[in-house]
Amino acid sequence: MSGILPFRSVLIANRGEIAVRILRSVQAMGLRALVLHHPADHAAPATRQADEVIEITGDTPVAAFLDAPQIITRAREAAADAIHPGYGFLSENAAFARAVTDSGMIFIGPSAESMALMGDKVRARAFVAAHGFPVAPSAIEEDDPASFVARACAVGVPLLIKPAAGGGGKGMHIVRNMDQLEDGLAQAQREGIRYFGDGRLYVERYVERPRHIEVQVLADHYGNVVHLSERECTLQRRFQKVVEESPSPALTARERQKICDVAVGIARAACYRNAGTVEFIYGEGAFFFLEMNTRLQVEHPVTEAVTGIDLVAEQLRIAGGEPLGFSQQAVNVRGHAVEVRIYAEDADAGFAPCTGQVLRWLPPSGAGIRVDAGIEQGSEVSASFDPMLAKLVTHAQDRQTALNLAVDALGKTVLLGCRSNIGFLRRLLQLPAVRNGDMHTDLISESMDALRRPAPPAAAVRALVGAAALKSRGVCDAADAVPRLHAAMGAWRN
Amino acid sequence: MAGRPDARMLLLGDEVYRIKLTEKAGGVDDMQVDEAVFNLVIAGHERLFFIHLAGEVYEVAVLDPLEAHARAAERHDALAAAAPMPGTIVALPVAIGDAVEAGDVVVIIESMKLEMSLRAGSAAIVTQLPYEVGTNFEKGAILVQLATTLAD
Known part of the structure; x- marks a missing residue:
């Protein structure tokens, strides 16, 4: 059991399903949950369950949730003791974390220094390589701009051009023929300037048909670091994850041990604390560090399902200065968990986001089924926010059973009034390549013919x-x- | 659709089906089409329904008969009531020279053992009635010709 935490109230600086999720653990630990609310969010379940709702304003709803000074002022007015940023918005903003701490509140997450290090993808990569952990062969422009093209050539094809300040797949280009290198670099630089205000680039060896595997870590203030095994998040559309699972069907026991040890080593080297995720690209039997996410991940429930550990509760305890209550040996993975993300989008129309009022929402329930939803009947799905509406997580003794349970639960999930990808997800989980665990990050785009909704x-x-x-x-x-x-x-x- | 509230018939293509919707607690209704029963969840407004059936969501748009007729008429002839399918004239409630308002029934026809009425899409005057009661016509035949003024 936990001791007495040095805070009584937690402001959740987020919305949607993750606000509901965090609120659940905050209240279960006997703490007061304060939730932000923008008027554009109608029928938001988190505000109904909150102990206190704090209104924020802004030119756009997203601008309000990114307005660090306003959020900190409101938090102080409401006498919040701590702030949990969730994911997205200000969750990986080191300046926000510092400002929260400076104003006397506790930031539920890592130190601002860790966030700054891992937020700079080029620095993070150099840091990881310097500590002897695997990164893909690469060339970084700012090391010596004059020789960048020559060094990029030396990496060899296929290679991936990435903006140094990038994220979300923007400005990334695959080069399979050296003739395309200079054009690709010029284009990536223009996009880097346009999207991130920063034209610096780096290139790295591209792993063809890669898989995306990540490791959940937890670290306290006393040097204890554990991993909660891995998640595979290979199924993506437009560089965004759609399905996540744990364990990964790709790894042998030896590879699993190795990748988890590397993740713990990176967290330890970075003096990391709280919950974090180390992401890797995996292919042809090798894995390379991709980046570290210094926050709670969307897909954390699959880890909770297989380990039985409440990650938000652990975040709160760690932020409250408690040592980790368990050792690595005590972390056991039981069975298999699958998460699917329910997006308001038209999969058949290039995954275009959709809007509408939720006229009917009947989430599935039953043994092994968890639904984290940010909507309820009457909610308005607007273009103001991210189109992810809910997550469905199933947990069973093995992978096939967990997939079957998810297919069945998706079939019973009723969402009327706004188009969603529920039918698409059902077809995706039934693809032979998914059933066999034979996945790669382009599988969805290559399988669209089989994933389209058939005529009734x-x-x-x-x-x-x-x-x-x-x-x-x-x-x-x-x-x-x-x-x-x-x-x-x-x-x-x- | 036709029939009394307790025994509706649906004409779809060339077939007629007996249809019945039984609302159930929990929101999953029983939709009966002849002998087949489908479990579905339906929600929507008068013009657009969202229906969850066998794990998929379908959107069914309802076109108002007047609007649909007006639209169809616009496509062909703004002031003609054309036969949506082959059939027989059952009744002609109007005569040449009559003034009609939008929505007035101008001809009642029977097709596939189902009666239906065609209505005027806008205020007009009846100028031609090419078919008498009891005669047959083909799909697309102009059953009633209207004009905005007699001079047309």
Whole structure:
């Protein structure tokens, strides 16, 4: 059991499903949960469950959630003792973490120094390489701009050009033929300036058909660092994760041990504390450090499912100065967990975000099923925020059972009023390559023909048209209005 | 769609189906089409319904008969009531020279053993009635010709 934490109230500087998730652990530990709210967020479940709701304003809702001075002022006015940033928004902003600490509150996360180190992808990479951990062969422009092209050539093809200040896949280019190198560099530089205000680049060896594997770590203030095993997040669309699972079906026991040891070593070298995730690219039996995320991850529930450890509760205890309550030996992985992200998007239309009012939301439930949702019936899904609405997590004794449970649960998940990727996810989890664990980061884009929604069978069309006709007052009235045998008829479009 | 509230019929393509929707607690309704029963969840507004059926969500748009007729008429002839399918004239509630308002029934037809009425898309005057009651027509036939003034 935990001792007495040095804070009684926690401001959750986030929204949506992650605000609900953090709130649950905050309240379960007997602490007061304060939640930020912008007027654009209608029917946000976190605000209904919060002990106190703090209104914030801004030109746009996102601007309000990024407004560090306003959030800190409001937090102090409400006498918050600590701030949990969630993910996204200010969660990896070292200046925000420092400002929170400077104003006398506790920041639930790593030190500002760790965040600054890992936030600079070029510095982080150099740091990891200097400590002897594996990074992909690379060339960094600012080491010596004059020789950059020559050094990039020496890395060899295929190579990946990345903006030094980048993230989210923007400005990245794959070069498979050296003739394309200079054009690619020029284009990446323009994009780096446009997206990040920073044209510095680096190149690294590109792993073809790679997998994305990451390791969850927890570290306290006393030098104790443990890993909570790995997650595989290979299934992505537009450089964003769609499905995550733990354990990874790709790793042998030896590889798993090695990658987890490397992650712990990196966290230890960086004097890291709190929860963090070390991401790797894995392919052809080798893995390379990609980056370290200095926050709670979207996909943390798969780790919670297989380890039984509440990551948010651990974050709170660590931030409160408690030593880790368990050793590495005490961390056991049981069974297999799969998470799918439910996005408000039209998968068949290039994953374009969709908006609408949630008219019906019936999440699945049952043994081995967890749903973390940021919506409820009546919520307005607007273009103001990220299109991720909810996460469905299943946990079972083995991978096939967990996948089957997820397919079944997705089939029972009802979300009406706003288009979502639920049907797409169901088809994705049934792809043979996914069932066999034979995945790579381009699998979704290469499999779109099989992932598109098929036309409904004729019997289903009759049920659909019939149901809409019977529910439509206008159609029923028209049918009833025509005297006696004379009936009216509607026209239909599916 | 046609029929009494307790026994609706749906005409789709060339087939007629008996349809019934039984609302159930928990929001999952039973949709009966002849002998087949489908479990579905439906929500929506008058014009657009979202239906969850067998793990997929479908959007079904309802086109108002007047609007649909007006639209169809616009595409072909702004002032003609064309037959949506082959059938027989059951009744002609208007005569040449009559003034009609938008929504007035101008002809009642029977197709596939189902009766339906065609309505005027806008205020107009009836100028031609090419078919008499009891005669047959083909799909697309102009059953009632309207004009905005008699001079047209």
